[in-house]
Amino acid sequence: MSVDITSKEGREKCWQTRDVYWKCLDMNAEDQKKCQNERQLFERDCSKTWIKHFDRRREYLKFKNVIDSGDKDVIDDFLKNKYHK
């Protein structure tokens, strides 16, 4: 982390690499092994606390999208994969 995370520049740089990493996860069905480069950049530009926060936030957003879809099968599948692995 080269720039101050609380500055506009630092903040936006972190958000940018986070979005690239998230897009990679979207395209590779959440397979983190395929997004290691993106993850590295994300970890370079964001603080550890923020990374933890964003990782949790991604999980939450995924969950929210499934619930918002209102599709019972999609919701059941999601819960099955999450809690009965």
Added chain:
Amino acid sequence: MQRLATRLIFSRTISLPNRTFKSLLSTNPTQKHFDVSKQTLNTCLIQKRFKSAGNDPKAKLKQNFQVSWRHVVVLFVFGGAAVLFMLKLKREKEESIRRQRKQAVGKMAIGGPFELIDQNGKVKKSSDFLGQWMLIYFGFTHCPDICPEEMDKMCHAVDLVEKVKIKGDPVLTPIFITVDPERDDVKAVSSYVKDFSPKLIGLTGDQKQIEQVTKAYRVYFSQGPKDEDNDYIVDHTVIMYLVDPEGNFVDYFGQNKTAEEVATAIAIHMGSYQAGKQ
């Protein structure tokens, strides 16, 4: 008074059929062939009364249409007066409801005096902001995403209000108050607020001062666990508070509101505030 007016109208409308009765008789074609002696008139009257009691729909219909101009005028005058009177009552009632609502909000007792330090290191009291509107947001400079988004929204809303605000009316000042006094000193707050808007005022203070102002505005905040870098996140209420030029809390805006919605609501509050002063 209102009851009296309606009763008056009622008695007028009820007396109408009786008074039109004579004129009705003279125009009724079925009566043409009769010699209108006193006796026949009386029997006719009885028949008519009987019919007007609802047995002959034709006669009844006619009766309803046989209204002279005088009646129309009287009805209009009384009707108009009653409508005006009712409108006046309605307006008075609305006004009293509005006043009550204002008092009810006042009873919630959100907001209150505070004493903090601004981004230039100067002491700022809530009384320094009397005569201007305040839009207050509580947050912290190490906030990952929500605070910067909300602060951008707040500053955007302030710019939008500026565009529609009447010149000479009290200004709207956006204010950031930290809930992380441990890290957010004057220097941190100063460089933080600069990124958002030149209008934005950043306030910090010692733990006690921050606790006092957050308590006044019913803001919840809780410091999360520290990691190996001594870094942490502060969980806190995400709400913007609008305070009027007399220092009274007026409205609040949650995360779900857009900058446009916030600006519209503020402009309406400003308008009714100015109207109330005149």
